[in-house]
Amino acid sequence: MKPPAACAGAALDTAAPCPVVNYLRWDLSAQQIGELTTELMEQTKRVYDRVGSQKLEDVSYESTLKALADVEVSYTVQRNILDFPQHVSPSKAIRTASTEADKKLSEFDVEMSMRQDVYQRVVWLQDKVQKDSLRPEARRYLERLIKLGRRNGLHLPEETQEKIKGIKKKLSLLCIDFNKNLNEDTTSLPFTREELGGLPEDFLNSLEKTDNEKFKVTLKYPHYFPLLKKCHVPETRRKVEAAFNCRCKEENSAILKELVTLRAQKSSLLGFRTHADYVLEMSMAKTSQAVASFLDELAEKLKPLGEQERAVILELKKAECEARGLDFDGRINAWDMRYYMNQVEETRYRVDQNLLKEYFPTQAVTRGLLGMSQHHKTGSAIPEELLEKLIRSRQANTGLFNLRQIVLAKVDQALHTRMAADPAEEYARLCQEVLGVPATPGTNMPATFGHLAGGYDAQYYGYLWSEVYSMDMFHTRFKREGVLSGKVGMDYRSCILRPGGSEDASVMLKHFLGRDPKQDAFLLSKGLQVEGAEPLAC
CATH class of the missing domain: 1.20.1050.40 (Endopeptidase. Chain P; domain 1)
Structure with missing residues (x-):
């Protein structure tokens, strides 16, 4: 079905562009x-x-x-x-x-x-x-x-208004304190060069040293993610992953408990069944039931892909344990995930992350990505072969990555729909049931999850929601009719950009697509088969 004429043929606005x-x-x-x-x-x-x-x-x-x-x-x-x-x-x-x-x-x-x-x-x-x-x-x-x-x-009556005002003020301060605790965390762990095996020399040179000449690894992202992806010493990864997911555990657990309670109280005063329903009233999803159905349906379709990817990771882990003389425990631990997902990219798709980053020096990145990327020493452009490998690697680990996003979205929804939900227990249960990889015992990831106190409460699902529907928009119109098609561009302008906030997102989306949105394009982009749907061209 084509977009309605009223949408596609609207006259252009003549307002002057705003200066940047x-x-x-x-x-x-x-x-x-x-x-x-x-x-x-x-x-x-x-x-x-x-x-x-x-x-x-x-x-x-x-x-x-x-x-x-x-x-x-x-x-x-x-x-x-x-x-x-x-x-x-x-x-x-x-x-x-x-x-x-x-x-x-x-x-x-x-x-x-x-x-x-x-x-x-x-x-x-x-x-x-x-x-x-x-x-x-x-x-x-x-x-x-x-x-x-x-x-x-x-x-509402003035007395109720005062209660709501008091709760809102408490919530604001608690959210700020939750994220301040994470921002100001100064935890570091000391390691020898051998314990950081596999990490590139430039990374090691960037680390401060302790008094006894060990390397000091903090729990900030620039240290945490490279270590989890590249360090081939399992015990080092285990210590860092456990510490990362125990940051501010005591103080933020208490704050999170109070946040969830106060949000529920405020929503109840305003006549809503749950905080999630209060928040979602203003969104495209509208209700917590709609979000639950969206996440459940997506999880069910992604689980087979996740199983395949876990099997690949176990093969890689077994082979590496044999090569390094390590005991193979037959399972994927939380501290194994990023390491072996990186191994999949490098061994199955031949994407060398260390080589790739040489084409993204700070100066090039700050000038503008991709179009201006060049090797930091030779000035040469990214080789076509490396770019093709990078494009093919888009499907690497997509099952596990998106299942983890579903875990986080479901934790968020559980905390804001069920008063009795324990954050750490809920996260551990969902990691096992949805992701198939257990949370590390003794950790409390939700206490480190800044989104829960950063304006994403009951809305973390939005990352997946937006990707599903943007993929539908791209493949239904732009890919089929031409990325540079003037008609598609004008329909996008008329149906999406011009209405802006003057229409519900669901109405604009339906106008642009000419039908109700579907998950098919998203699932196909992850390498899954969808009955009755054509495979996506790269």
Whole structure:
């Protein structure tokens, strides 16, 4: 079925393109962060005060809806500048100032979101304005503000509103503390050169050394992932994987328990069965049942692929144990996963990661990926043969990778739909049942899972959801009709880009596809057979 004519043939907008401006600041001192935080709150509050103090007869699109939309944009940009340094700055003073700014701004966010006076003016505008006089985006934004007001309980008794406000403030601070604990973790493990066997020389040279000349390995990503992928000493991998998944175990376990409890309480006050249902009301999925069905169906289809990949990994492990004179335990451990998945890429697809990274020096990466990639010594482009191997390797380990994503999404859903769910136990159960690889005893991965306190609560499934449907869009239209097809490009512009936030995502997707979305393209891209579907061309 072709996209409807109304979607494909809409007239072009004539609005001038917005200039591209980089607002990020890397030069802010701790003092400046504090001062700019106060200034931002004062400026934003003045706008809310003006909107909330209007006489009802003065409420208009310009004075209310546009004022709130404009301040939301400017506030969001400035807020990101102030709370981003806590994640990246090498200066502890700046990280601390940024974290404190985040806490103040989070409390401010709650106060502004609970402004009864502003909400009343928005409700009055909805009753007063002629819907046809608003652009679709403005109409959608007005409806969204009303809905957000109700989701904050502004239609409920004042006593209930105060309870909700108190819970929201606690939640904000707990989320910040959860991720601050992970960001500020300084755990390191000492290893000899022999214990780090298999790691490249440039990696070893980048490590600090202890007083007794051992190499100091931290649990930060630039150390953790290369070690898990390249170190051929199982005991080293075991120690690092166990330590990584025990980071902040005690303090973050307590925070996570309180987060889950408070989220459930707030959702109940607002009339929702679970926190997941509260969150998902605003998403394309709409309900926790829809997400559960999506994940269950995907897991069932991916499990056979996961079994095949585990068998390959066991073969590799057995052969390596025999070659290195190690005992073969006949199973895949959590600390084996990344190592042997990397072995699959290098032995089955002949992708040498160490060779590949030589074409991505920092200068080339920061200038722009792929199109400008060149060897850091010779300046030569990536050889065609290496590129072809890299393309073929897209299907390497796809079963296990995506099954692990399903595990994490199911843990997230379980915590936010079942009050009694224990995070560590739930993760261990799902690792065994879905992934077929047990979690390391004594670890608590959910206590290290920043997404649970970073705005992804009940939404981690979104990574898979978006890939499934983007794959459907690409192969149904772009691949079949031509990546450079002007008609497909215009349909994409008319059906997806132009409506933007003015329509539900499910409506836009159906318009573009000309049918309901399906999982077939995603599954075929992972090397699976789908009944009645044509194989995908590379």
